[in-house]
Amino acid sequence: MSNKRVYYICLVLVMCYVFNLNAQTNEQKALKNKREKLQEEIKEINRLLFAEKKEKGTVLDQMEALDKKINVRQQLIRVTNQESNLLSRQVNANIRNISKLRNDLKALKEDYATMIQKSYENKSQQSRLLFLLSSDNFFQAFKRLQYIKQYTKYRKEQGEHINTKANELQALNKEIEAQQKIKNQLVLENSSAKKVMIKEKQVQTELLNTIRKNESKYSSVIQKKKKEARKIDKEIERLIRKAIASSNKKSKKGTNTSKFILTPEAELIANNFSSNKGKLIWPVEKGIKSKGFGVYKDALYPGIKHQNNGVIIATSEGGTARAIFEGEVIAIISVPGGSKGVQVKHGNYISTYYNLSEVFVKKGDIVVVKEQLGKIYTSRFSGKTELKFYLYQDTTRLNPEEWIYQL
Numbered sequence: 001m002s003n004k005r006v007y008y009i010c011l012v013l014v015m016c017y018v019f020n021l022n023a024q025t026n027e028q029k030a031l032k033n034k035r036e037k038l039q040e041e042i043k044e045i046n047r048l049l050f051a052e053k054k055e056k057g058t059v060l061d062q063m064e065a066l067d068k069k070i071n072v073r074q075q076l077i078r079v080t081n082q083e084s085n086l087l088s089r090q091v092n093a094n095i096r097n098i099s100k101l102r103n104d105l106k107a108l109k110e111d112y113a114t115m116i117q118k119s120y121e122n123k124s125q126q127s128r129l130l131f132l133l134s135s136d137n138f139f140q141a142f143k144r145l146q147y148i149k150q151y152t153k154y155r156k157e158q159g160e161h162i163n164t165k166a167n168e169l170q171a172l173n174k175e176i177e178a179q180q181k182i183k184n185q186l187v188l189e190n191s192s193a194k195k196v197m198i199k200e201k202q203v204q205t206e207l208l209n210t211i212r213k214n215e216s217k218y219s220s221v222i223q224k225k226k227k228e229a230r231k232i233d234k235e236i237e238r239l240i241r242k243a244i245a246s247s248n249k250k251s252k253k254g255t256n257t258s259k260f261i262l263t264p265e266a267e268l269i270a271n272n273f274s275s276n277k278g279k280l281i282w283p284v285e286k287g288i289k290s291k292g293f294g295v296y297k298d299a300l301y302p303g304i305k306h307q308n309n310g311v312i313i314a315t316s317e318g319g320t321a322r323a324i325f326e327g328e329v330i331a332i333i334s335v336p337g338g339s340k341g342v343q344v345k346h347g348n349y350i351s352t353y354y355n356l357s358e359v360f361v362k363k364g365d366i367v368v369v370k371e372q373l374g375k376i377y378t379s380r381f382s383g384k385t386e387l388k389f390y391l392y393q394d395t396t397r398l399n400p401e402e403w404i405y406q407l
Contacts, residue, residue, distance in 0.1 A: 027086060028083065028086055028087070028090075031079055031082055031083040031086065032083065034079050035076065035079045035080055035083060038072055038075055038076040038079060039076065041072050041288055042069060042072055042073060042076065044287070044288040044314075045065065045068060045069045045072065045288060046069070047316075061382045061384070062207060063204065063207045063208070063211065064291075065290075066200060066203060066204050066207065067204070068290065069200060070197060070200050070201065070204065073193055073196065073197045073200070074197070076193055077190055077193050077194060077197070080186050080189055080190045080193070081190065083186055084183055084186045084187060084190070087179050087182060087183040087186070088183065090179055091176055091179050091180060091183070094175060094176050094179070095176065098173065098176070222298070222304065226306070228338065229307070229308075229309075231335060231338070232335055232338065232354060232388070233309050235333060235335055236309075236333065236341075236343070236352050236354070236390055236392075237392075237395065239330075239331040239333065239343060240343070240350055240392055240394075240395055241258070241395060242331075243330040243331060243343070243345065243350075244258065244259065244260050244394065244395070247260055247261070248260065248261045251263070258394060258395045259348065259394045259395070260345075260347075260348040260394055262347060262348055266347045266348070267347060268347075269326065269327065269346055269347040270346065270347020270348050270349060271347070272325075272347075273325050273346040273347055273349045274349075276325070276403075277402065277403050278402065278403065278405065279405050280324045280325060280403050280404050280405060281322075281324050281369065281370065281404070281405065282313070282324075282404055282405070282407065283313065283321055283322060283323075283324050283351070283353055283387060283389045283404070284313055284315040284319055284320070284321060284322065284376070284387055285315075285319070285320075285322065286315060286316065286319075287313045287314055287315035287316075287319065287387075288313065288314050289311055289312070289313055289314075289401075289407055290312050290313065290314040290384075290386060291308055291311065291312040292308065292311055292401060293308055293309070293310060293311050293399040293400060293401050294307070294308060294399065295307050295308075296308065309390060309397055310352070310354075310388055310389050310390035310391070310400060311388075311389050311400045311401060311407065312386050312387070312388055312389075313386065313387045313389060313407075314384060314385065314386050315376060315385050315386070315387065316385060317378045317383075317385045318375070318378075318385075319375075319376045319385055319387075320360075320372045320373070320374065320375050320376060321342070321353040321356060321372070321373045321374050321375075321376055321387050321389075322370050322371060322372055322373060323344055323351070323367045323368065323369055323370065323371045323373060324351055324369065324404065325344075325346045325349075325351070325369055326346065326366075326367065326368050326369055327344040327345050327346040327347075327351070327366075327367060328344065328345050328364070328365070328366055328367070329342060329343070329344055329345075329361050329362065329363055329364060329365040329366075329367060329373075330343050330344070330345045330350070330363065331343040331363060332359055332361075332362065332363055333352070333354060339354065339355045339356055339357065339377045340354075340356040340357070340358075340359050340374065341353055341354035341355070341356055341388075342356065342359055342361060342373045342374055344367060344373070348393060348394050349391070349392065349393050349398075350391070350392045350393075350394075351389070351390070351391055352388075352389065352390040352391070352392070353373050353374065353387060353388075353389060354387070354388040354389075354390070355376060355377050355386060355387055355388045356373070356374035356375060356376055356377060356387075357374075357375050357376070357377040357378070358374050358375040359373070359374040360372050360373055360374050360375075361373055361374070391403055
């Protein structure tokens, strides 16, 4: 095998090793970020969905909040396991590298010792001078001088190579020590999380037994919540159709109640809104998603299905709803026996912010991104401050989780 071919093989192997190392590092960073995010989410669930001093609200509220927390904790345990397993693979790879480095270092030292011994036998200045003077001609003397210089340089390089390998070995030993420490910490965190989750499941079982003793009452609460949700959904969609009809009537281009007839300016806003899909800001400054979009199973009776046409976001008491994009306020919602809400039109997209105790804007106002629209209502009974957020394109219901950044 030629030296050139050996060189290319070695280069490919080094590149593969570096690529694999970078991939592992990126994966480790991603898992760490995900773990920290889940830990923060659990803290926010405790802060926003559970009362600080005593449990408040219905048993059903407590059950739903506890169910969400257990689900997040299960994700945390899974991610922590993945991170721990990745560290184990890295530790094993480093142990193999250490074994190879030790062998390389041993071979280098043996080779260096042999070279030093030979050098010692011919080390005298006189020997070197005789070696030069015994040359047949000037050219041979010059070549011998070059050889002496190269040999001296080679000895120095070999010594430096040994130091480099020794430093690499020391660095790997330290890295393994650090990795083992992190892994042990992750194992402890997982053990602690599992113990907490067992306690949470025990509380969940106790709540479940309490609810099943009062099944008829629970069923009544479910039906009441479904009725309230349908009432809000119908009012939101009625106001959207009304706004479409009014807008199209003004444009004198039709009376269609299912789609906005857009002016060039409105079309530009709609295009800008659409191009920001997945990057739109949250409708609150800080909070957590307490209930997602779509159909989901009941926490207690999987046979019972619930429909959520938007998302519910829990935030701090006193929190405000803010516009996710520039637009025009097209309606102020006021459901009898319910809270208030604001609808903002962004071209032919409509964002709705419901469950407000105060409204800071009026119909016809032009708002900018992050502008405060109203104060979110805090339930005296449950202690929760939750915004109900909906998103439509004309009369088509959209999933806000696909539009709001990391919702």
